[in-house]
Amino acid sequence: MSARVLIVDDIDVNVRLLEAKLAHEYYIVLTAFDGLSGLARARSEQPDVILLDAMMPGLDGFETCRRLKEDPLTRHIPVIMVTALTERENRLRGLEVGADDFLTKPVDDHQLFARLRSLTRHKLLVDELLQREAQGRAWGIFEAPASRDSGTGARVLIVDDHDRNCDRISRALAAEHLPFSLSEVENLGSAAGASLEIVIVSLSMRMLDPLKLIASLRGKDNSKFLPILVITDEGDTDRARRALDLGASDIITRPVDLEELAARVRTLVKRKRFLSALRARLDQGFELAVTDQLTGLHNRRYMINRVRSFLQRAVMGGETHALALFDLDHFKSINDRFGHDIGDLVLQVFARTMAGNIRPSDLLARIGGEEFVLLMPHTGLAEASEIAGRLRRIFAETPIILPRGGTRFMATVSIGVSVNLPGEETEQDLLKRADLALYQAKARGRNCVMVYEAPAAPPAPFLAGLAAELAAGLAEELTPGGAQSLSA
Numbered sequence: 001m002s003a004r005v006l007i008v009d010d011i012d013v014n015v016r017l018l019e020a021k022l023a024h025e026y027y028i029v030l031t032a033f034d035g036l037s038g039l040a041r042a043r044s045e046q047p048d049v050i051l052l053d054a055m056m057p058g059l060d061g062f063e064t065c066r067r068l069k070e071d072p073l074t075r076h077i078p079v080i081m082v083t084a085l086t087e088r089e090n091r092l093r094g095l096e097v098g099a100d101d102f103l104t105k106p107v108d109d110h111q112l113f114a115r116l117r118s119l120t121r122h123k124l125l126v127d128e129l130l131q132r133e134a135q136g137r138a139w140g141i142f143e144a145p146a147s148r149d150s151g152t153g154a155r156v157l158i159v160d161d162h163d164r165n166c167d168r169i170s171r172a173l174a175a176e177h178l179p180f181s182l183s184e185v186e187n188l189g190s191a192a193g194a195s196l197e198i199v200i201v202s203l204s205m206r207m208l209d210p211l212k213l214i215a216s217l218r219g220k221d222n223s224k225f226l227p228i229l230v231i232t233d234e235g236d237t238d239r240a241r242r243a244l245d246l247g248a249s250d251i252i253t254r255p256v257d258l259e260e261l262a263a264r265v266r267t268l269v270k271r272k273r274f275l276s277a278l279r280a281r282l283d284q285g286f287e288l289a290v291t292d293q294l295t296g297l298h299n300r301r302y303m304i305n306r307v308r309s310f311l312q313r314a315v316m317g318g319e320t321h322a323l324a325l326f327d328l329d330h331f332k333s334i335n336d337r338f339g340h341d342i343g344d345l346v347l348q349v350f351a352r353t354m355a356g357n358i359r360p361s362d363l364l365a366r367i368g369g370e371e372f373v374l375l376m377p378h379t380g381l382a383e384a385s386e387i388a389g390r391l392r393r394i395f396a397e398t399p400i401i402l403p404r405g406g407t408r409f410m411a412t413v414s415i416g417v418s419v420n421l422p423g424e425e426t427e428q429d430l431l432k433r434a435d436l437a438l439y440q441a442k443a444r445g446r447n448c449v450m451v452y453e454a455p456a457a458p459p460a461p462f463l464a465g466l467a468a469e470l471a472a473g474l475a476e477e478l479t480p481g482g483a484q485s486l487s488a
């Protein structure tokens with residue numbers, strides 16, 4: 001997996017050395033020689049990972065990192081702090097200012113590439129989600145970017161068969177999290193798994209194969225995005241690398257520095273919550289993308305897709321599905337007379353009234369200004385026209401009550417009904433036929449239901465004129481208000 005890596009270091013030789021190593025592994029390398037130009041490059045070039053030297057004159061690595069993590073344009077880019085100092089104060093300081101990881105000089109190649117792989121993987125996921133979120137914001141679906149979380153109060157599962165180690169970690173994390181061990185999982189039941197936010201796995205376990213555990217967590221739907229922090233013995237670099245390759249999120253080496261552990265757990269929990277929040281917002285975005293904002297009904301896009309998928313299945317199974325097209329009567333004059341607020345109110349009353357009176361299996365959508373569609377799966381023409389007739393009546397009897405003064409008035413709706421023809425795969429003709437029937441309903445004086453009936457077989461030419469005459473004659477006898485037939 002290649003990625004664009006920005007190296008920020010004040011010593012030219014260090015930069016060249018890292019650059020050569022990374023280029024050899026086909027990473028694309030960008031460079032900067034001080035904190036300020038590092039910030040500028042990060043903003044303009046949007047690298048996938050930043051390797052940041054801690055000790056630099058002027059703006060040092062810690063301050064640079066803090067600013068990177070404050071800037072909405074760069075805060076999602078993982079930062080690896082590189083320091084010549086092995087003192088824990090510097091490591092902790094790095095994690096406190098938001099560094100995602102750190103390496104000590106001289107940089108070990110295996111560790112460098114393992115961490116780059118792990119962070120690049122995370123970054124790709126975030127990029128994908130952020131891109132979709134940005135699109136959602138451009139469409140006005142989202143109002144503000146997802147916020148970041150404190151990273152405390154997490155349910156932490158500790159998997160270690162060494163009881164004393166397990167206790168020590170558990171006690172250290174208890175101050176800000178809810179740690180529990182594998183032996184407590186049975187008591188906690190499925191609740192533990194459902195709200196679990198991070199797993200800590202000891203690589204020195206004998207009870208079960210920790211690498212297998214990591215692979216199996218990554219393979220399951222409900223844990224594939226769960227952060228996994230691996231605890232490894234010093235010198236066990238080979239297995240540590242394999243753990244990272246299998247999808248472990250981070251590694252800490254024994255003897256475990258409890259403060260460093262706490263800082264790493266916090267970083268991982270924050271990352272997980274950031275991703276979860278992004279995903280939840282996307283789900284909500286999709287919900288909004290298929291919903292009509294004014295009425296809360298489904299919108300045209302959603303309805304068209306649903307109708308199409310029913311029709312495609314009907315081609316195989318030969319089922320009949322009915323569709324009713326509704327158009328509010330005299331809607332323009334309602335708007336002209338009472339204003340658009342009241343027009344909107346009428347649409348909302350209509351939507352609410354219909355939604356409260358349709359069958360659970362039927363699907364209602366607003367597909368245009370005052371146009372609605374009711375999809376009635378597995379329903380024949382006779383039944384569909386009966387349902388449409390009932391809905392028409394209910395709406396005609398529902399008063400619209402004006403907000404000020406409580407004045408009320410009545411509104412009505414015209415409805416055209418049609419069903420799919422054998423072999424019909426797209427919604428266009430079905431909608432067109434419903435529209436023809438609706439047009440007839442309008443022409444007949446509104447507040448009525450008309451049904452489009454396809455002829456059983458094409459009439460012979462000399463019968464066609466007769467059929468038209470019959471239809472015209474029939475139409476004259478019918479009164480508005482009932483469900484009527486309209487011939488092709």
Ligand SMILES: [Mg+2]
Binds near residue numbers: 011
């Ligand atoms: Mg330096």
